[in-house]
Amino acid sequence: MSSPPRKVSEPTVRRLSTYLRILERLSAKGTETASSDRLAELGGLTSAQVRKDLSVFGNFGIRGRGYDVADLHAALTRILGLDRDWPTVVVGAGRLGSALTAYPNFLKSGFRIVALFDADPALAGRRLGDIEIRPVEEVTDWVRENSVTLAIISTPAKAAQRVANQVVAGGIRGILNFTPTPLDVPDGVTLREVNLTIELEGLAYATLEATPDESGSGPKGEPA
Amino acid sequence: MSSPPRKVSEPTVRRLSTYLRILERLSAKGTETASSDRLAELGGLTSAQVRKDLSVFGNFGIRGRGYDVADLHAALTRILGLDRDWPTVVVGAGRLGSALTAYPNFLKSGFRIVALFDADPALAGRRLGDIEIRPVEEVTDWVRENSVTLAIISTPAKAAQRVANQVVAGGIRGILNFTPTPLDVPDGVTLREVNLTIELEGLAYATLEATPDESGSGPKGEPA
């Protein structure tokens, strides 16, 4: 039916998410049609980039007119798989795990966080909204019995690989790893890393570069 | 003194953070020296990549021997600017902002979260560890008076641009934006985006691609 191209670059996929968000804003404003120029402007990109990205998946545009906002939104939703159900568990009920479990934008994108696990027995039974915290030992069975497809790992670093093994054993299909530990997973399980420290360190470096080296703000411990 | 190269690619900078973490692990195990091959293995990269990355900043290696773990760690720390003080504020004391404020890995990397702000007056005065939540109206003055260099924005999307303006007015140098709103900041202010929804959507897409399309798990609402 549809023709999913062999290999789509990661930057392109990320931008598809961006387009989706732009289309939602346009739709909310009642806009029915948008040119690649307009989409590019709203996304901080070039119009050629927009057209290239979209053309990978088919001919969604109308020459002389642009893209139909509703149609394109539907197409991108389907392409990204957001018309499917992605039951997701979070493992690690610390501050970050709790924040991710309750993160409203995940819900808005159609992701369902269905359970939250933690190694601390004292937390078992507590609730976060309508989700109960469960003991991590149960995660393998729970994933299997509830056909969970995605897992978010937000445990301490040293528990990450063990947890990954546990959810993989339960048949998980994808893992979003918020831990600084690089995980090892078998083929067929998709892995994605979000490293908050790298982001902040990268910001520090970029800020350093952008600063025209006014002396007096050098490294710590520099004598006056 | 040092020779900071004109322009370093973002992927390279990200990997420098990775090398730093690897070197810490090696150091903890008492390893004094590591070849580019070993570093590559631990980082899931190629040895050529490691050598290219490092050679951008100087000749840190010893031919026939490898890299001195302690020396390289010190060099990368300086290059990334982690030997400096980066006083950082968090704006938005919801679950995510609270998690970021208390995130232990930031501290480990030398970042100091010095204040937390929120628009909700009911939160003002509450404490998160030893940090007091302050009214967001005070953020501009606070940033200026305390020479804060970095800001993390974790407010609702519609407040993000206003908050960005406020911290910029206080003289902030870099912003890490956890909001899905693309921010507009003046030249000289470094901006970096972390979009958790894009990460999860990207994982869903990749998982979809990795799945050999067993029928029966199609889109929602598909009839049997």
Add this chain to the structure above:
DNA sequence: AACTGTGAACGTGTTCACAGCC
């Protein structure tokens, strides 16, 4: 006339492969 879709040109990052040094 307006705007898409796309081959070709370009630029940037990665990998190769080896000369040079320890």
Add this chain to the structure above:
DNA sequence: GGCTGTGAACACGTTCACAGTT
């Protein structure tokens, strides 16, 4: 012998520019 540092080759993503469609 072991391993780095790096030009050259390569792969990949972006931008250009225009032919083609409405």
